[in-house]
Amino acid sequence: MATYLVCGGAGYIGSHMCKHLHEAGHHVVVCDDLSTGHAGALLWGAHAYGSIEDLEFLRSLFSQYQFDGVLHFAALSVVAESMREPQRYYRNNVAATLNLLRVMREFEVNKFVFSSTAAVFGEPQARMISEDHPTVPLNPYGLSKLMVEQVLRDSCRAYGLRAVALRYFNAAGADPYGRIGEAHDPETHLIPKLVRKALGEDLSVSINGTDYPTEDGTCIRDYVHVDDLAQAHVLALDHLDHAVGMHSFNLGNGTGHSVKQVVDAVREVTGERLDIPVAGRRAGDPSHLVASSKFARSVLGWEPRYTRIGDVIETAVRWHGSETCAAWLETLDGAEVAVQSHLGDDNKPQQYRQG
Template sequence: MNVLVVGGAGYIGSHMCKCLSEAGHAVVVLDNLATGHRAAVQWGELVEASLGDVAAVGDTLRRHRIDVVMHFAASSLVGESMSDPYKYYANNVCATLALLQAMREAGVSQFVFSSTAAVFGEPQAELIDETHPCQPINPYGNSKLAVERMLDDAARAYGLRATALRYFNAAGACDSGLIGESHEPESHLIPRLLRRAAGEALDVQIFGTDYPTRDGTCVRDYVHVCDLADAHLLALEYSRAQPGFHTFNLGNGTGFTVLEVLAAAQSVVGRPLDIPRGPRRAGDPATLVASSRKARERLGWRPRRADIRRIVADAWAWHQKPAF
């Protein structure tokens, strides 16, 4: 198929482009490079444009005879969403609506959406499945949930075949070393630890050591970025056969504590990392772990890179010699 990857110059989007290309699909990337990297576009043509450029989006859909759109082009910093919610509603909701309208006009009726566990808000269960209440606690989560509801409505009204994949903590990098995680600013634990190990003067600390977990630190579900790409590829095939709107949670189903991630990082880099301990950070739940039973049963998805040391090692290979 001809696949338009919106946000394909970013971290997860670029890994998706690699996965699609290897599976035999023709890839086109649409990205304004506000946070993405031109050097990450190594699979498919780059169309440098924003989603708000309706003419460019429509022309791209028609000129490349796009069959399906995969959407990774969201603003995603929780803290920033709290201080600048208009930016998040404009980019994540309004721009996505413009994209969906352009798709309808161009006759493109399949859509795979990169969503997030932030749609759930505070966890009410040890394992979060698709039946968990959606009660976001920040504008980022609200904006993603708004798009999910829009997709559900569009599926009912227009016959859009749409799938939203809600994942927790994407991490790692492909073993080719060609692409990896490169954000500015970087807010994720694993790349912050590894960039500190690589010599950057990042202020990294552990927030809270008195949580009701096995070692007192927060538990999070880390998913290898290539496993996420595999899930999106399966979702693409699933929505071809299944009309309507579908949601899937993606996670390893086993969480790792902050100290376990630190131990994996120290093992991989081969030396101790002096990371100070601090008080709890407001709004951090003790545990966030996904139930991926639905994705396993309906998509046939199996994370193949679930070991935390493997995830960290692949990320470290990138951070030692990042290409961008």
Template sequence: MKILITGGAGYIGSHVVKQLGEKGYDVLTIDNLSTGHKEAVLYGRLEVLDLSNKEKLKEVIKSFSPDAVMHFAASIEVAESVKNPLKYYRNNTANTLNLLEVLQEFGIDKFIFSSTAAVYGEPENVPVKETEPLNPINPYGKSKVFVEKILEDMSNAYGFRYVSLRYFNVAGADPQGRIGQSYKNATHLITRALKTAKGEYKKLYIFGTDYPTPDGTAIRDYIHIEDLANAHIVALEYLLNSGESSVFNCGYGHGYSVREVVEAAKKVTGIDFPVEETDRRPGDPAILVADNSKLVNNLNWKPKYDDIEYIIKTAWNWELNKKF
């Protein structure tokens, strides 16, 4: 079975490539290496290619003839998307349209899309169900909503089948320490906390302590990267077994506050790194937690690593020993 992965040299994509390879799938990764790393691609072949190059994309897809495609390639920084929205609409939306047009041309009709909880904006109901209105509050979230709408229309028009996976807060690393998060500009709380523990940052900032939560800091649903990668595997198997187009939230269904994560990071690392409390960031909801019952019940997804200290432990091991 041949699976094409776009963005497979990035954080999430590379863990999916790893799990596909371990299961014996024939994997081809496409990545422009703007934020990914060739060393992260542990299985299959890597083709260095930008999705804006439609003619080259056609050549690669025609030659490989995949049975299904998993699409991770995207720009992901919310703050950057506000400052430079056109980059996000070009890379996340227009380039995805390029990819989808090529798949349509060659009759490839099974597609898994890397989406995000940012499509919900500031949801009224928590835990968030997939039926919650899509109301993104930044260009990053909007760029993903546009793709979801295109996929819905393609499914209705052509019999194209897709699964859109809406991620909540992804963290952790390969338990064997081979791959992990390696962004130049870390924005995720756990990664920034661990880099502060290492001394790469002088202090960790807590943005907002006046939220309507038990300790005043925002609450988020943190999912281990291995469990998220496994959600892609069960979604792929669902499509390969004639499953209908659908959307699933990817989270654990409960959350941790910023202060709880910071304390867990200090416990795991054994380092009492400096923390400074400051004002809220615009657009940060108080609580963002997934209702994952659809993923659990419909795809029989069984997470293994629902433990914040284990999540941080694997991320810390990667930070201390990372190879790229």
């Protein structure tokens, strides 16, 4: 049994990662300040309440546990917000990651798996995006992730760090048993917005542009189930047992679905009519973003289980229709609601709580 630190483990993808590590027999410690994560997602392992921006908190945490590796999901990830608040993104996504890497080096922890993004590529120059595609990010979010990838590359050369950056395309779906899933307010992702609208929520959803050079005129994206992403991280940890240096992998199903196809799939799964109005194009939306995951499949042995968009959507419907999801969304009116659940009688955070 190994002990892994999961930074951002109360978030959407991070919580699914904790589930997979637990099921693989590992000990999990979650570092999360619950600013965007959910206390209800802390179902596997111990919870250390704090931020990776706090260097002394990290040193205290690393002195309590002997970590075999670190998985990093604690980043801000809304593109539009990164355009409005670029310094916030560089501080949280880059400077805080430097804190984490500094403490890892002090405590001689040398395995690191980084949650990266397809946003590092920018405007696609090929129908299928492979790892050697040019990286020209279009926004501070994508650039902040690319900066960290460069920091990891240099740290591997200089300090003997072993690192993997996993570049996700469109994460979707939820735990098939409906225990955890995606819960944002406001929601910005297509599938949860469509599902929540189909289930009766009064959400504004539109098809942005129908004049793209695609078969039905709408944008095409590569949707990959969150459990498949988590499994890739487990394989990446195994890979770092024998691989040195820095490695980057694209993670997607390799099959694109248009916006209209996703709308039709949600209609089919839910049985709802779901009338979605058409609006104009959004600035910066490329017509076609699909991953080539051949490298991850051949090197890591990764094989996505959820290859049908309908199966991905079914897990999202099960989650968004649950009482748990509704309760999580209610807490988003104030982060203090989630934080309060982790305060002791002395009104101080309980840094280590077993889930």
